[in-house]
Structure formats: C-alpha cells, structure tokens
Amino acid sequence: MTTSSIAPVAGSLPPAPDAKIAMGWMHTARFLTTAAQLHHLPPIDVPEIAFVGRSNAGKSTCINTLTQQKQLAFASKKPGRTQHINLFSLGKQGVTDAVLADLPGYGYAAVSRSDKVRWQQVMVNYLVSRTSLTGIVLLCDPRLGLTELDEALLEVVRPRVEEGLKFLVVLTKADKLTRAEQAKVLSITRLHAGGGEVKMFSALKKQGVDDVAQLLWQWAHPVRPAAEPEAAEADAPPAGADAAPENSDKNSL
Ligand SMILES: Nc1nc2c(ncn2[C@@H]2O[C@H](COP(=O)(O)OP(=O)(O)OP(=O)(O)O)[C@@H](O)[C@H]2O)c(=O)[nH]1
Numbered sequence: 001m002t003t004s005s006i007a008p009v010a011g012s013l014p015p016a017p018d019a020k021i022a023m024g025w026m027h028t029a030r031f032l033t034t035a036a037q038l039h040h041l042p043p044i045d046v047p048e049i050a051f052v053g054r055s056n057a058g059k060s061t062c063i064n065t066l067t068q069q070k071q072l073a074f075a076s077k078k079p080g081r082t083q084h085i086n087l088f089s090l091g092k093q094g095v096t097d098a099v100l101a102d103l104p105g106y107g108y109a110a111v112s113r114s115d116k117v118r119w120q121q122v123m124v125n126y127l128v129s130r131t132s133l134t135g136i137v138l139l140c141d142p143r144l145g146l147t148e149l150d151e152a153l154l155e156v157v158r159p160r161v162e163e164g165l166k167f168l169v170v171l172t173k174a175d176k177l178t179r180a181e182q183a184k185v186l187s188i189t190r191l192h193a194g195g196g197e198v199k200m201f202s203a204l205k206k207q208g209v210d211d212v213a214q215l216l217w218q219w220a221h222p223v224r225p226a227a228e229p230e231a232a233e234a235d236a237p238p239a240g241a242d243a244a245p246e247n248s249d250k251n252s253l
C-alpha cells in the first residue's frame with residue numbers, strides 16, 4: 001500500500017439533517033436505468049453519487065442497506081455480480097433530486113484481461129468526465145485496506161476532488177472486526193485518505209447507516225451561496241422584463 005493521500009476541499013455543506021429525514025430520503029430510491037457503456041448513460045442535471053470499489057467490497061449491499069430495500073441493487077456472494085453501471089433516482093414525491101450509481105467492482109481475478117481493460121477504461125472515463133458526478137463513495141473491505149487498485153482510483157479522481165468533488169471511504173463488513181480492530185483500521189485509513197472522510201459500516205449490524213445517509217443527503221443538498229446584494233442588483237432584469245428560466249431542460253432526466 002502506498003502512502004498517497006487525498007484531501008477534499010471544504011465545501012459548503014448544509015447542517016446534517018435528522019437521521020429520519022436522511023433515511024426517508026434514501027428510501028425513495030427507485031431504479032432509473034442500466035448501461036454497459038458510458039455514452040448509454042442519460043445526461044442528468046441533479047447530483048450523482050457513485051459507489052466504487054473492489055469486486056465483492058459490498059457496494060450493492062451498501063446501496064440496499066441505505067435505501068432499506070432488499071433487492072434494489074444486485075448483491076451476491078459471487079464476485080463480479082454487478083456488470084453494468086446502474087442508476088437509481090432519489091427524491092420525494094417522485095421528483096428526482098439526486099442519483100446513486102452502482103458501479104461494477106474491479107480487481108476480480110477471474111475476469112479476462114480484455115474485460116478488465118475494457119471496464120477500467122469505462123470507469124476512468126466515467127470518473128473523469130461524468131459532469132453530474134458530485135460525490136464518490138469508495139467502498140473498501142477493512143480486512144484488505146486500501147489496495148493498489150483503490151490507490152490508482154484515488155489518483156484518477158484526485159484533480160476532481162481538489163476541485164470540490166465530494167469523497168468518502170466506507171469501510172464495509174465492520175461486523176467481521178472487533179471494536180479494537182475497527183478503531184485501528186479507521187485511523188490507518190484516515191491517514192491514507194489524507195484527512196478525507198472515512199466511515200465504518202456494516203450492512204449486517206446496521207452500523208454507520210444513518211451516518212452515511214446523512215452525509216450523502218448533505219452532498220446532494222449543498223448550500224447555495226447567497227447572491228451578493230450589489231451583484232444581485234446589477235443582474236436584476238429591468239422592470240417589466242421577463243425573468244429567464246432558472247434551468248434549461250436540455251439535460252433533464
Ligand atoms: N458480513 C457482512 N457481509 C457483507 C456486508 N456487506 C456485504 N456483504 C457480503 O459481501 C458479498 C458481496 O456483496 P456485494 O454487495 O454484492 O458486493 P459488490 O461490491 O457489489 O460486488 P461486485 O458487484 O462484484 O463489485 C455478499 O455476500 C454480501 O452479503 C456486511 O456489511 N457484512
């Protein structure tokens with residue numbers, strides 16, 4: 001394991017919502033679409049949060065646990081279960097205000113070399129160029145720690161994290177570790193994540209679920225900077241002029 005680190009820039013996050021609000025929001029998740037290629041993904045105009053990590057790390061299970069739905073994402077004992085980018089919409093009253101992306105895992109030995117290379121290219125392109133990508137949740141089995149492949153992913157996303165992309169390391173399967181082991185791996189991973197957020201999580205014991213849900217809610221509902229009075233005045237349309245629509249709908253879901 002190398003000692004590279006990644007430190008997200010401070011963003012303007014709203015105060016953490018009540019856990020019930022965050023979990024209620026998560027529970028609204030519904031399947032949106034699935035795609036094997038980047039260009040098959042629909043453009044979206046709400047924050048997109050991607051779950052990435054080694055095969056079998058627990059990405060799909062984490063999504064099911066957060067959304068309190070047993071089979072929203074395909075989880076399996078067999079590594080390599082998720083083979084497409086699967087998108088899920090979140091939002092009350094059917095109004096999408098965020099999207100979760102479940103990505104295929106990397107590092108699965110039984111995959112052919114050509115499939116590995118193809119998937120690596122899709123994933124790197126996704127991480128580098130997906131404009132709606134607002135946050136990345138890197139899932140990691142704490143018994144393995146951040147592996148070389150995870151470190152390579154950190155390098156790929158580093159420039160975007162430095163520009164404000166949100167980043168969280170979730171250490172899954174915490175139920176496999178004692179409390180003392182959890183404390184140790186948390187502090188080691190925090191060092192590697194260079195001060196970035198790291199959280200312990202167990203789908204089995206429901207550990208860390210509220211915490212992660214609250215953080216993702218914050219990512220998806222950033223505080224909009226208040227317009228400066230002078231700038232606001234200068235930008236104000238002349239009396240009687242029609243206000244421009246706030247959003248063009250060319251990128252809508
Ligand atoms: N004990 C325990 N097992 C877990 C936990 N989370 C996931 N697992 C198990 O880990 C295995 C892999 O889980 P998945 O959610 O399918 O992993 P994935 O990262 O989506 O895997 P790929 O789709 O292959 O990339 C399954 O057998 C899960 O039941 C957890 O918190 N505790």
Ligand SMILES: [Mg+2]
Nearest residue numbers: 059060074082
């Ligand atoms: Mg999966």
